[in-house]
Amino acid sequence: MIESFVRRLRVEKGYSPHTCRAYDHDLREFFACLAEEKGADEAGAGAVTPRRIRGYLGLLHKKNTKRTIARKLAALRSFFDFLAEQEMVDTNPAMRVQTPKQEKTIPGYLTVDDAFRLLDAIETDSLAGKRDRAMFETLYSSGVRVSELVGMNWFDLDADQRLVRVSGKGGRDRVVPIGRKGISAVTAYREALWREKVVALDQDGPLFLNRFGGRLTARSVGRILEKRFRECGIPLPVSPHGLRHSFASHMLDAGADLRALQEMLGHRKLSTTQRYTHIGIDTLMAAYDKAHPRK
Structure with missing residues (x-):
């Protein structure tokens, strides 16, 4: 389903190859982490809850910026929207997880x-x-x-x-x-x-x-x-x-x-x-x- 989702992003949505690779990596990383924590039997999309997503994001805070975490959450939201359209899940658990507040930074620039x-x-x-x-x-x-x-x-x-x-x-x-x-x-x-x-x-x-x-x-x-x-x-x-x-x-x-x-x-x-x-x-x-x- 991840492959189907990423293919849709590329073909129908026109997402760049870079974005598609990032979403593919983010989703596989999430489900691998879930399988390691809960076991393969509990790592399917139907077993994902807002609480599990929050726990995963909490682990990410140790090594990732808030911007990166927000992107990974966005990937989960889009993926579960896709699964809901395919009637593989009833609701999108990622929609009940708040996006981390972003730091307001000014990009470097020249005089x-x-x-x-x-x-x-x-x-x-x-x-x-x-x-x-x-x-x-x-x-x-x-x-x-x-x-x-x-x-x-x-x-x-x-x-x-x-x-x-x-x-x-x-x-x-x-x-x-x-x-x-x-x-x-x-x-x-x-x-x-x-x-x-x-x-x-x-x-x-x-x-x-x-x-x-x-x-x-x-x-x-x-x-x-x-x-x-x-x-x-x-x-x-x-x-x-x-x-x-x-x-x-x-x-x-x-x-x-x-x-x-x-x-x-x-x-x-x-x-x-x-x-x-x-x-x-x-x-x-x-x-x-x-x-x-x-x-």
């Missing part, structure tokens, strides 16, 4: 000066340098997720209109603007690939390639970014997601509309966009001085 410092420090006298400059210019100027970045193909890019089509979470496509710096860097990288006879200019395929000519992975992008941080001397590197957060913060600080930013980031809920943005104290003070009648 505008540090973002420029990072990008300008990437030398472009090699193919790898041209790729990395193009990759991080694109990430910072469009605000896409790293999974969306590595999933881009050459034909997804409209250089004349400065737009790129990305496939987001749940298979939802959207079109986002990309800055002139990003377009220029991507074009230079593509022309270098053509000169070295790696690709033809009219050939579709992955936009960013690894040294073997295949598509880069999100993990590789993270490692490359860490290396570039060390080279430019910024002491506190951020993840590729931090560049996305930097994009959102800098756009908002410069006066971008929050709803437009929501569309560019591909968020379903405006509250998610608000969580990913950061307003500096200078921006807050300027807004206060401009708007308050008794300042």
Whole structure:
């Protein structure tokens, strides 16, 4: 039933492979823990109670963050909803278990000066340098997720209109603007690939390639970014997601509309966009001085 459930997530719901793997692991871990505690005869779905789920979550608190625990509980809720639809259980026991209260954290992000410092420090006298400059210019100027970045193909890019089509979470496509710096860097990288006879200019395929000519992975992008941080001397590197957060913060600080930013980031809920943005104290003070009648 776990296999059927995960297949449904992938095929019908359009969940990413990463999410499907996580849900599959979480469910198998739960039932393995249940079998170890109660014995195989008592480890079936019909024997699961809210109390058993709470006991399992209590064990997780020793080694997992609240965010991870919340994800594992979400996997159980979705799975038991699926079983209820199949009439294999009468009720969903996970619905009677409260989600752990989440810590409100602000993702790491760069100042505008540090973002420029990072990008300008990437030398472009090699193919790898041209790729990395193009990759991080694109990430910072469009605000896409790293999974969306590595999933881009050459034909997804409209250089004349400065737009790129990305496939987001749940298979939802959207079109986002990309800055002139990003377009220029991507074009230079593509022309270098053509000169070295790696690709033809009219050939579709992955936009960013690894040294073997295949598509880069999100993990590789993270490692490359860490290396570039060390080279430019910024002491506190951020993840590729931090560049996305930097994009959102800098756009908002410069006066971008929050709803437009929501569309560019591909968020379903405006509250998610608000969580990913950061307003500096200078921006807050300027807004206060401009708007308050008794300042």
